[in-house]
Amino acid sequence: MALAAARRLLLHAGSRLGRREAVDGARRFANKRVLVETEGPAGVAVMKLRNPPVNSLSLECLTEFTISLEKLENDKSIRGVILTSECPGIFSAGLDLLEMYGRNPAHYAEYWKNVQELWLRLYTSNMILVSAINGASPAGGCLLALCCDYRVMADNPKYTIGLNESLLGIVAPFWFKDMYVNTIGHREAERALQLGTLFSPAEALKVGVVDEVVPEDQVHSKARSVMTKWLAIPDHSRQLTKNMMRKATADSLIKQREADIQNFTSFISKDSIQKSLHMYLEKLKQKKG
Numbered sequence: 404m405a406l407a408a409a410r411r412l413l414l415h416a417g418s419r420l421g422r423r424e425a426v427d428g429a430r431r432f433a434n435k436r437v438l439v440e441t442e443g444p445a446g447v448a449v450m451k452l453r454n455p456p457v458n459s460l461s462l463e464c465l466t467e468f469t470i471s472l473e474k475l476e477n478d479k480s481i482r483g484v485i486l487t488s489e490c491p492g493i494f495s496a497g498l499d500l501l502e503m504y505g506r507n508p509a510h511y512a513e514y515w516k517n518v519q520e521l522w523l524r525l526y527t528s529n530m531i532l533v534s535a536i537n538g539a540s541p542a543g544g545c546l547l548a549l550c551c552d553y554r555v556m557a558d559n560p561k562y563t564i565g566l567n568e569s570l571l572g573i574v575a576p577f578w579f580k581d582m583y584v585n586t587i588g589h590r591e592a593e594r595a596l597q598l599g600t601l602f603s604p605a606e607a608l609k610v611g612v613v614d615e616v617v618p619e620d621q622v623h624s625k626a627r628s629v630m631t632k633w634l635a636i637p638d639h640s641r642q643l644t645k646n647m648m649r650k651a652t653a654d655s656l657i658k659q660r661e662a663d664i665q666n667f668t669s670f671i672s673k674d675s676i677q678k679s680l681h682m683y684l685e686k687l688k689q690k691k692g
């Protein structure tokens with residue numbers, strides 16, 4: 404409830420928590436975890452996730468992300484968004500494991516509702532979305548990239564991307580799966596989902612998880628040049644086409660949002676699933692030292 408109130412305040416009362424300033428004709432607004440810079444005449448915004456250390460999608464981060472997108476969507480001068488990260492070497496570590504571990508069912512339900520909301524807003528956005536994937540992008544991080552119309556990834560073998568849920572002992576929700584199938588086809592998705600494959604940039608390109616791999620220092624310039632190409636298409640025809648391609652996938656979640664929340668909540672609350680998440684979190688800790 405408190406988050407919903409914060410969201411209303413941020414969105415409608417301007418920016419009490421956020422900031423808006425003019426810099427050389429460009430505009431920017433920032434919440435704590437999302438920075439948005441817009442470039443006047445081109446109608447393009449650059450949205451940077453900045454939730455260190457790994458841009459995990461905590462409830463606060465999801466909320467700020469959704470609010471920022473909503474603001475951009477309502478700003479008729481904005482036609483495209485480049486989605487990227489301000490955390491070195493990490494695009495996004497995906498959903499925040501600490502939101503799904505050791506909490507109560509009401510918290511899981513609230514968290515999942517916000518995950519759904521961000522996904523629906525991103526996936527069905529009328530704007531052109533290009534991701535500049537400048538770091539690791541597992542699970543929910545990959546989901547963000549898959550929502551975009553075009554994905555450019557940095558050519559660094561340390562960065563991997565994919566829906567790795569099965570490695571955590573959890574299952575990618577059906578709408579994650581649907582988007583994966585839409586992007587890389589049924590056979591590749593079936594294999595990658597079962598194995599929890601995290602693809603290197605070269606593999607991701609080969610299988611179609613990303614559209615282009617470029618040297619790390621060119622990710623942003625390439626994303627901009629891709630955006631320029633997409634901006635040349637009339638908005639109305641591009642938007643109708645995007646809607647035609649994505650509507651069925653979005654509708655299948657819209658039709659069963661409440662049931663999906665119940666499924667998630669009962670699945671994630673299971674002792675066996677909590678145990679798997681505990682082990683995975685321990686593994687992440689041990690990796691350090």
Ligand SMILES: CCCCC/C=C\C/C=C\C/C=C/C(=O)SCCNC(=O)CCNC(=O)[C@H](O)C(C)(C)COP(=O)(O)OP(=O)(O)OC[C@H]1O[C@@H](n2cnc3c(N)ncnc32)[C@H](O)[C@@H]1OP(=O)(O)O
Binds near residue numbers: 495542670
């Ligand atoms: C049948 C019905 C089905 C219904 C559906 C049910 C369930 C499905 C539900 C959800 C789908 C899940 C989606 C997800 O996104 S789950 C998250 C998956 N993410 C990962 O697996 C990434 C894990 N992280 C890493 O691999 C690495 O951290 C990294 C991103 C490659 C970065 O490595 P680096 O070496 O740079 O950092 P550290 O590993 O040292 O991490 C620093 C710090 O961050 C913590 N952390 C990492 N990832 C997360 C995360 N996703 N959430 C929360 N915290 C994270 C890590 O533990 C370290 O913490 P510390 O306190 O030790 O500093």
